[in-house]
Amino acid sequence: MAAGSNISCVTVFGGSGFLGAEIVRRLSVDGLVTRVATRHPENTTFPERYIQAGGIQPVYADVRDETSVALAMEGCDSVINAVGLYIEKGSETFAAVHELGALNIAHQAAELDIDRLVHISGIGADLYSGSSYVGARGKGELLVRDAFSPATILRPSVLFGPSDKFLNTLAKITDYSPLFPLFGRGETMLQPVYVADVAEAALKVLRNPGSQGKTYELGGPRVYSYRALVELILSHTGRRRLLLPVPFTVWTSLATAASILPNPPVTRSQVALMKFDNVVAKSELSLDDLSVKPTAVEDILPHYEF
C-alpha cells in the first residue's frame, strides 16, 4: 500500500449528501477526479460541464453490497466514506450502513490496494452507547480500523452551512411557532463546524500521509449551548419566542411515536445525540493539526435564506 500524497482519483461514497457534495466540490477544485458513489447517481446536482469533462463521475453503489462498492472504487487510489443514515427504514438499518457498509468499504479498500481511506464518523461515536445510532457509529470505526488500519477517521461535531438541516430547522421552528421546545433545558454543549472546513480537512488528510491511522475531532471556533444557538437564530432573524424546556423522556416518547411517519420531525437518534455534549476533546487531534482555520457560525449566517 503506497503512502504517498500523489493521489489523482478519489471515490466519495455518499458524495451526493450534504457533506459528501462539499467534499466532491473541494476535491474537484483541487484538480482531482472524483467519483460520486451513491444509490441514485442520476440525482446528483453537480454542474454538467464537470461531469462532461470527466472530473466528476457519478457512479452507482450501495455500501451494503460489496460488489458495487468494489466497482465504484476500482481504478481510484483514494476513498472517502461520507455515507449518512439518520432514520432506519426496513433493511436500511444503522448496523447495515454504519457497520456493514463501513466494513465493506474498508475491506475492499484493502483488497484493491487503495492508498488512502478517510472514514467520516462523528464526535461521541461509542460502541457501548445505549443508542443504536451512536453505537453503530462506534462499531463502524472499529471495523474500519481492523480492516484497513491506515484509515484516517474524521469525527465532526454538528455540521452547518447554508443548506444544512440543523440551523435551517431551528429557523423553521422559530418561523411557525411562538414557542420553541428545547431538548431538556437546552444546556447540551455543541461546537458546530462549517461543512466547507470539514471538506478542507478531508482534502488535507488525503494530501498528508502523516495523517494515516489517526483520528481527528472537528469542531468550530466556538462552543455554544443548544439554547444559545437558538437565541443566536432568534437574534439573527429578529424574532422573539418563548424557549420551553422539554424533558428528554418526553422527547424520546415523541420520537418513538413519530417513528411510524415517513419523515418524522424528530428521531430517536437525534434525541440520543442531544443528550450529551458534542465538543472536541482536548486530548484529540483537531482542525488545528490539519492547519484548517475554523469558520464561525456568525460569519456564515448572513448566507442563509431565513
Ligand SMILES: NC(=O)c1ccc[n+]([C@@H]2O[C@H](COP(=O)([O-])OP(=O)(O)OC[C@H]3O[C@@H](n4cnc5c(N)ncnc54)[C@H](OP(=O)(O)O)[C@@H]3O)[C@@H](O)[C@H]2O)c1
Ligand atoms: N450532518 C451533520 O451534522 C453531521 C455531523 C457529524 C457527522 N456527520 C457524518 O457525516 C456523514 C455525512 O452526513 P450528511 O449529513 O452529509 O448525510 P446526508 O446529507 O444524509 O447524505 C447521505 C449520503 O449517503 C448516501 N447513502 C445513504 N445510504 C447509502 C447506501 N446504502 N449506499 C450508498 N450511499 C448511501 C446518500 O445518497 P443516496 O441516498 O443516493 O444513496 C447521500 O449521498 C455521515 O457519516 C454523518 O454521520 C454528519
